[in-house]
Amino acid sequence: MSSLDPIHGGELSPELETALDSCVKVFMLQGFEHATLEDLANASGTSKDFLEEHFATKEQFCAAALRWYFTKFYRQLRSVLALHSELYPAVEAVLYEFIELSREQYTAGTALRFHTLMDIVELDEELSAELRALKVEGMDHFTSKFTQCKGELHDHEEALALAQYYATVFEGLSVMVQHGMSHNDLYKMASLSLEVLSNHLRKAN
Amino acid sequence: MTARDSIPDDPPEKVEEIFDKCVRVFLLKGYKSCTMDDIAQAAGCEPDWLKERYPTKSELTAAALRWYYIKYSSNIRSELAIHQDIYAAMEATLFAFIDICFDQLETGRGLFVRTFIDISNVDDTVLQAYQELQDGWEAQILEKFSLCRSELKNPEDAEILACYVITVIEGLYELVKLGKSREVMYKVAILSLNVIETKLKYGQPDRHSG
Numbered sequence: 001m002s003s004l005d006p007i008h009g010g011e012l013s014p015e016l017e018t019a020l021d022s023c024v025k026v027f028m029l030q031g032f033e034h035a036t037l038e039d040l041a042n043a044s045g046t047s048k049d050f051l052e053e054h055f056a057t058k059e060q061f062c063a064a065a066l067r068w069y070f071t072k073f074y075r076q077l078r079s080v081l082a083l084h085s086e087l088y089p090a091v092e093a094v095l096y097e098f099i100e101l102s103r104e105q106y107t108a109g110t111a112l113r114f115h116t117l118m119d120i121v122e123l124d125e126e127l128s129a130e131l132r133a134l135k136v137e138g139m140d141h142f143t144s145k146f147t148q149c150k151g152e153l154h155d156h157e158e159a160l161a162l163a164q165y166y167a168t169v170f171e172g173l174s175v176m177v178q179h180g181m182s183h184n185d186l187y188k189m190a191s192l193s194l195e196v197l198s199n200h201l202r203k204a205n
Numbered sequence: 206m207t208a209r210d211s212i213p214d215d216p217p218e219k220v221e222e223i224f225d226k227c228v229r230v231f232l233l234k235g236y237k238s239c240t241m242d243d244i245a246q247a248a249g250c251e252p253d254w255l256k257e258r259y260p261t262k263s264e265l266t267a268a269a270l271r272w273y274y275i276k277y278s279s280n281i282r283s284e285l286a287i288h289q290d291i292y293a294a295m296e297a298t299l300f301a302f303i304d305i306c307f308d309q310l311e312t313g314r315g316l317f318v319r320t321f322i323d324i325s326n327v328d329d330t331v332l333q334a335y336q337e338l339q340d341g342w343e344a345q346i347l348e349k350f351s352l353c354r355s356e357l358k359n360p361e362d363a364e365i366l367a368c369y370v371i372t373v374i375e376g377l378y379e380l381v382k383l384g385k386s387r388e389v390m391y392k393v394a395i396l397s398l399n400v401i402e403t404k405l406k407y408g409q410p411d412r413h414s415g
Contacts, residue, residue, distance in 0.1 A: 025327075027232075027235070028231075028232075028235065028236055028320075028323060028324065028327070029235050029236055029237035029238070029327065030235040030237060030238050031231070031232070031233050031234035031235025031236075031238050031239060032232060032233050032235075033233045033234055033235075034234060034235055034238050035235070115319030115320065115322070115323055116232070116319070116320045116323040116324075118319075119228070119232055119315070119317055119319065119320045120232045120233075122315070123229065123232055123233060132383070132384065135383055161389075161392045161393065161396060162396065164380070164385065164389055164392070164393050165393045165396040165397060167376075167380060168373060168376035168377055168379075168380050168393050168397070169372070169373070169376055170376070171375065171376040171378075171379035171380060172371075172372035172373055172374070172375040172376030172377075172379075173372060173376075174379075175372075175375035175376070175378075175379070176368075176371075176372050176375065178322075179339070181368070185365070185368060188365050188368075188369075189368065189369055189372050192365070192366075192369045192400045193369075193397075193400065195399065195400050195403055196396055196397065196399045196400060199399055199403065
């Protein structure tokens with residue numbers, strides 16, 4: 001059994017999800033260099049044996065936490081994207097789904113410290129590469145939707161830039177959720193951003 | 206003399222080096238576990254010099270957070286003052302923001318604001334500094350939209366458009382961290398301005414030069 005199996009496919013038990021979040025807090029307070037699997041076990045209310053069974057090292061733990069975080073989001077967003085063949089309804093649905101997922105994590109109190117985890121992994125070469133690969137993988141899928149639907153745009157060459165713009169909007173929304181922006185305002189942000197796509201669609205759309 | 210007062214007296218490069226290194230030390234050694242000596246060693250300065258200016262980690266972290274916010278907001282404040290109309294002001298603001306992010310990276314500094322914010326969740330001194338700074342930063346954008354309200358088809362859109370620009374700025378920061386090029390970010394900024402353009406009474410001349 002691979003050490004990453006517990007989170008394969010983005011599925012994770014609520015216990016392990018809480019454990020992962022507690023562990024990121026340990027990294028923040030104790031430091032990545034100093035934290036041991038024992039510290040992580042104490043913080044998460046699990047046993048050292050349990051963690052060692054799943055993660056051989058704290059680097060593997062970080063990689064797993066990152067994969068969990070991104071897989072959970074991207075898998076859900078991919079399935080929403082696949083439901084819509086036209087670009088506008090697809091982007092609209094993904095924006096709304098993204099808001100809901102981000103708010104769920106905010107309300108549950110998890111993922112608040114994932115920015116710190118991401119800054120930690122940036123200081124480790126292998127983990128940094130893993131983080132970029134995960135983000136690029138998620139981004140590529142979204143970009144490919146714009147490329148597939150470029151025929152719907154006035155200017156086909158705008159497809160990539162529009163995809164990057166929406167990636168920016170997703171990141172911005174994620175931060176605004178953490179800043180406590182209201183549900184209503186988050187939806188207004190999504191609606192405003194959709195005007196950009198609307199202005200780039202051919203009239204027939 | 207407070208930690209905040211001491212900043213202007215010291216060479217900016219030295220202060221910025223300390224603020225950049227302290228985050229790296231926090232991440233590797235832990236915010237709770239690290240000592241001021243660890244930070245001084247990483248930043249290449251004397252521990253006594255550091256402690257004289259920032260007696261505690263909380264004060265150092267709050268000062269570092271303040272430094273980052275002031276760095277961004279002073280540039281943006283001047284752009285907002287130079288450009289009278291809202292479109293030009295926001296275009297200049299977004300471009301200035303992108304440039305500051307890239308300047309940070311090109312001088313070997315990290316983009317660590319999120320970690321500071323996460324630390325604010327476990328340190329009340331840092332939390333207070335963060336809340337004041339974030340409110341001040343958002344107020345700058347909001348104030349400009351309020352001043353230019355009459356340029357909008359619907360003047361009541363001023364507040365929500367200010368929130369939109371702040372959302373875009375937060376997103377730009379993350380994409381720069383992800384390694385997108387400056388040109389891509391300029392292009393994204395121009396696309397984002399499309400929203401403001403459609404809300405203006407009289408539209409905008411073709412001024413997109415990138």
